[in-house]
Amino acid sequence: MVLLQPCSEPISDKVKQLKVAPDQQDFVLPIGIIIAEQQPTEHFQLVHHQQQLAGFFLLDTGYSQQHAFAEPSDLGLRSFFIDQQAQGRGIASAVLRQLPAYCRQQFPGFKRLVLTVNCRNQPAARLYQKHGFADSGQLYLGGSAGPQHILWQSLRNEHALRH
16 A cells, blocks of 8 residues: 655654665655755655655645746646665556645645656656656756656546536
């Protein structure tokens, strides 16, 4: 079972020890830098799998203030990763299946979830698209590791819209 939850302060040592696999290090900053550079609009979220800490991501309520391609009603998904020791168990897929409902609950009022994924990180791009993210067809060129695809997913509650 995968559980998503906001990260409480202070940041635990377990969170600070999370790491991505070596071949993913170009795409996600080390957790220590993410923590040190946290902005007021960035909300840390934790991923637990079978009651063990397995991953991390940010939900950014000020995403449009930093990215011209985003709308004020867009919630940014940033720094999403599963710890290298927990990869290969379907945890990222489970997170992505839960994410729209989780975002609606934690941050109501946002219309879309938006992210960028490095053009060289095709496994991540395919994973996001498999779980409902659409490619905008535009590239974000401000990434430190090269051009990035801009992906988005609606946060509208489709079930509620049918009733």
